[in-house]
Amino acid sequence: MKTTYTLPIGPIHPALKEPVMFEFEIDGEKIVNVDVKAGQVHRGIEWIGTQRNPIQILYLAERICGICNISHPFAYCRAVEYIADVEVPEKAEYIRVIIAELERIHSHILWAGVAAHEVGFDSVLYLSWRLRENVMDLIEYLTGNRVTKAMFTIGGVRRDITKDQYPKIENTIKYYRENMGKLKHVFLDDKTFKLRCRDCGILTKDNALKLCAVGPTTRASGVKKDVRVDQAYSAYGDLDIDYITPDILTGEVKGDVYDRIVVRLLEVEQSLDLIEQCLDRMPTSGNIAVEEKIPKLLATLKKVEGEGIGRHEAPRGEVIHYVKLTGEEHPYTWKVRAPTYNNILPWIPMLLGEQIADIPIVAASTDPCLSCTNRVAIVENGKKNILTGEDLHRLSVEKTRRLMRK
Amino acid sequence: MSFLSLSEWGFKIVIGTLLAAAFGIILGLVFKGIDRKIAAHMQARVGPPIRQPFRDVAKLFIKENIVPENAIPWLFNLAPIVGLIATISILLYLPIGGLNPLFGDKGDLILILYLLIIPSLAMVVGGFASGSPYATVGAQREMIVMMSYEFPLAITIIAIAWRLSSIVGGNVFSLATIVANPLWNNVGLLGFIGLILLLIVLVLVTPGELSKIPFDVPEAETEIAGGLLVEYSGRNLALFYLTDAVKTVVMGSLIIALFFPYNLSPLLGLNGYLASTVDILFYLLKLFIVIIFSVTLIRVGVARLKIDQVVYTYWIPLTLVGLIGLVLLMMDARAFIPLGW
Numbered sequence: 001m002k003t004t005y006t007l008p009i010g011p012i013h014p015a016l017k018e019p020v021m022f023e024f025e026i027d028g029e030k031i032v033n034v035d036v037k038a039g040q041v042h043r044g045i046e047w048i049g050t051q052r053n054p055i056q057i058l059y060l061a062e063r064i065c066g067i068c069n070i071s072h073p074f075a076y077c078r079a080v081e082y083i084a085d086v087e088v089p090e091k092a093e094y095i096r097v098i099i100a101e102l103e104r105i106h107s108h109i110l111w112a113g114v115a116a117h118e119v120g121f122d123s124v125l126y127l128s129w130r131l132r133e134n135v136m137d138l139i140e141y142l143t144g145n146r147v148t149k150a151m152f153t154i155g156g157v158r159r160d161i162t163k164d165q166y167p168k169i170e171n172t173i174k175y176y177r178e179n180m181g182k183l184k185h186v187f188l189d190d191k192t193f194k195l196r197c198r199d200c201g202i203l204t205k206d207n208a209l210k211l212c213a214v215g216p217t218t219r220a221s222g223v224k225k226d227v228r229v230d231q232a233y234s235a236y237g238d239l240d241i242d243y244i245t246p247d248i249l250t251g252e253v254k255g256d257v258y259d260r261i262v263v264r265l266l267e268v269e270q271s272l273d274l275i276e277q278c279l280d281r282m283p284t285s286g287n288i289a290v291e292e293k294i295p296k297l298l299a300t301l302k303k304v305e306g307e308g309i310g311r312h313e314a315p316r317g318e319v320i321h322y323v324k325l326t327g328e329e330h331p332y333t334w335k336v337r338a339p340t341y342n343n344i345l346p347w348i349p350m351l352l353g354e355q356i357a358d359i360p361i362v363a364a365s366t367d368p369c370l371s372c373t374n375r376v377a378i379v380e381n382g383k384k385n386i387l388t389g390e391d392l393h394r395l396s397v398e399k400t401r402r403l404m405r406k
Numbered sequence: 407m408s409f410l411s412l413s414e415w416g417f418k419i420v421i422g423t424l425l426a427a428a429f430g431i432i433l434g435l436v437f438k439g440i441d442r443k444i445a446a447h448m449q450a451r452v453g454p455p456i457r458q459p460f461r462d463v464a465k466l467f468i469k470e471n472i473v474p475e476n477a478i479p480w481l482f483n484l485a486p487i488v489g490l491i492a493t494i495s496i497l498l499y500l501p502i503g504g505l506n507p508l509f510g511d512k513g514d515l516i517l518i519l520y521l522l523i524i525p526s527l528a529m530v531v532g533g534f535a536s537g538s539p540y541a542t543v544g545a546q547r548e549m550i551v552m553m554s555y556e557f558p559l560a561i562t563i564i565a566i567a568w569r570l571s572s573i574v575g576g577n578v579f580s581l582a583t584i585v586a587n588p589l590w591n592n593v594g595l596l597g598f599i600g601l602i603l604l605l606i607v608l609v610l611v612t613p614g615e616l617s618k619i620p621f622d623v624p625e626a627e628t629e630i631a632g633g634l635l636v637e638y639s640g641r642n643l644a645l646f647y648l649t650d651a652v653k654t655v656v657m658g659s660l661i662i663a664l665f666f667p668y669n670l671s672p673l674l675g676l677n678g679y680l681a682s683t684v685d686i687l688f689y690l691l692k693l694f695i696v697i698i699f700s701v702t703l704i705r706v707g708v709a710r711l712k713i714d715q716v717v718y719t720y721w722i723p724l725t726l727v728g729l730i731g732l733v734l735l736m737m738d739a740r741a742f743i744p745l746g747w
Contacts, residue, residue: 007539013631014631015628015629015631117628119709119710120620120622120626120627120710121619122706123448123449123706123707126450126451130450190708190709192620192709192711195709195711195712195715196709355712356543357623357626357710357712357713358712359629
């Protein structure tokens with residue numbers, strides 16, 4: 001007799017903020033087996049990108065994801081700047097870091113609210129999202145927009161942060177210094193939160209390394225991996241920054257949902273530090289972009305040839321953009337690898353053996369962003385196909401050869 | 407019984423039942439609105455207007471009623487009706503304000519205990535009949551939650567009835583007896599502490615009975631998308647919504663009847679219509695306070711528990727607290743330590 005039953009979660013389900021499909025094999029309340037099927041939000045962004053010029057892609061990259069709308073342009077700019085051999089002015093590097101860290105603050109607090117909602121603690125959702133408003137206001141004040149900020153351009157940034165804007169930034173930092181204690185107290189000391197998050201959805205250090213998890217997900221398992229430290233790009237090299245692992249606060253690494261909350265909350269505080277350091281060290285004068293006239297910049301970019309990779313530590317982990325320019329108007333290839341792509345497989349060891357009730361919080365604990373991730377959907381004769389490992393390997397070898405020939 | 411008195415009696419039953427149903431539904435929806443508004447303010451939101459639940463029900467009644475393909479239609483449609491009827495019938499046994507219940511002399515607490523199970527059972531039947539995996543999981547969870555809270559609930563009621571039996575004679579499970587002899591006036595120090603413990607148990611059983619956070623596992627929105635109710639829509643969903651609203655009033659009234667049966671009118675020396683009005687207003691105030699403490703405050707203050715944690719909470723800590731209360735009441739009957747008053 002079959003004692004298990006299948007429980008589909010998704011593609012549309014209240015536990016998921018974006019479409020993804022889980023197929024669970026459940027025994028009573030326990031998860032016996034799980035299969036993840038992504039690909040429901042494929043929008044063909046990379047293909048659209050190869051029909052545009054490098055400047056237009058900048059705006060497209062910004063719209064890959066609503067929350068990581070700085071991370072994608074950041075990585076893309078770094079890739080193109082590498083190809084065109086552009087040196088970004090020092091001041092622009094600092095502004096980039098400030099904006100990227102502001103994005104991390106708002107993304108992590110937004111995530112904290114979602115996590116609270118997933119365990120049914122709606123009061124904390126409202127509390128955290130109210131705290132988040134302050135940084136959103138600051139972002140709007142600095143960039144003119146709350147969401148798609150349009151701050152980045154190849155070889156710099158588009159808006160300056162002037163001395164008279166410092167007080168507002170400092171006010172926000174002060175506001176968060178005062179209020180992060182409250183948020184930490186709610187998330188880390190509340191009894192029901194601990195009941196739901198401690199020892200739930202464990203990702204061991206071994207698995208985290210094997211499955212190449214990135215960002216807070218891997219750091220919560222004790223793997224010291226952070227592009228900002230490892231590769232010290234942009235202004236991060238000048239700043240005092242270190243890996244955030246949960247043992248800083250709790251003294252031990254368990255790799256459960258609770259640890260992932262700890263890491264994210266600590267990273268918000270780290271970001272506040274980084275912004276303060278940037279304000280201290282940022283030159284007060286100087287260019288913010290190598291070339292402010294966009295047609296002129298575009299003309300230069302149309303002539304360059306070569307390939308480049310841009311990496312950036314997005315709030316969810318490492319984002320990689322690969323660009324190949326061939327001296328034509330449109331890039332030959334534009335490839336995006338979002339952090340969630342790496343964090344899909346770690347879901348499986350996290351979910352196995354847990355209960356149905358753990359699905360929402362464990363799924364949310366990697367902070368999945370599926371719009372960033374979904375690149376491919378194979379549709380043949382109106383039917384969706386699944387490619388096996390060998391198929392994918394063959395296709396990627398073919399693609400690499402094609403890229404190398406050009 | 408002559409024909410006249412029989413027809414008069416029948417008339418009283420029909421009118422009384424209709425009045426009780428209208429009273430329960432309207433009051434339930436008003437309190438639902440108040441609960442939502444207060445919860446919203448506690449969460450720093452504006453919240454919906456207090457009449458929002460009425461609008462919700464009105465809207466649901468004009469919506470299409472979809473029966474899923476896998477469902478067993480007659481069972482699927484019957485469950486909400488049975489649930490609502492059972493819940494309203496409890497109101498006929500509960501004293502409201504200074505008014506005596508319609509069937510006050512016929513039923514007792516044991517009957518109410520059984521009647522309280524029926525709406526939950528109806529939801530379980532409806533959930534299993536919907537033929538959806540989410541509803542099935544929800545129905546299984548509802549059964550487990552039911553089994554969990556029944557025990558502490560039974561302990562509370564038995565403890566009170568037992569203590570009462572050492573004071574007065576007659577049917578101690580009858581609500582009329584319980585209301586007429588508030589225990590607080592008749593117990594000593596140990597009994598007082600015991601009663602407080604039992605009150606805490608009953609207040610914590612209420613969110614389980616009503617499927618509210620932290621015990622809302624059968625409906626857990628983010629996990630199983632509404633669980634039991636996932637396939638329900640239109641009229642059927644409205645009936646379940648009303649069941650929930652009336653059940654809130656029932657649980658509130660039960661706590662009031664067991665622990666706070668006091669009325670204002672004897673204190674103020676009133677009688678006649680004025681006394682009834684004052685008593686009903688006072689009852690509404692008590693109901694408001696009880697619902698705020700047992701539903702609203704708890705549900706904004708904690709996260710949802712997992713099903714094993716729910717069972718643990720009810721079976722170990724709450725049962726223990728209930729048993730301690732029971733033992734204290736027993737000791738109180740043996741060795742009476744008088745209170746200050």
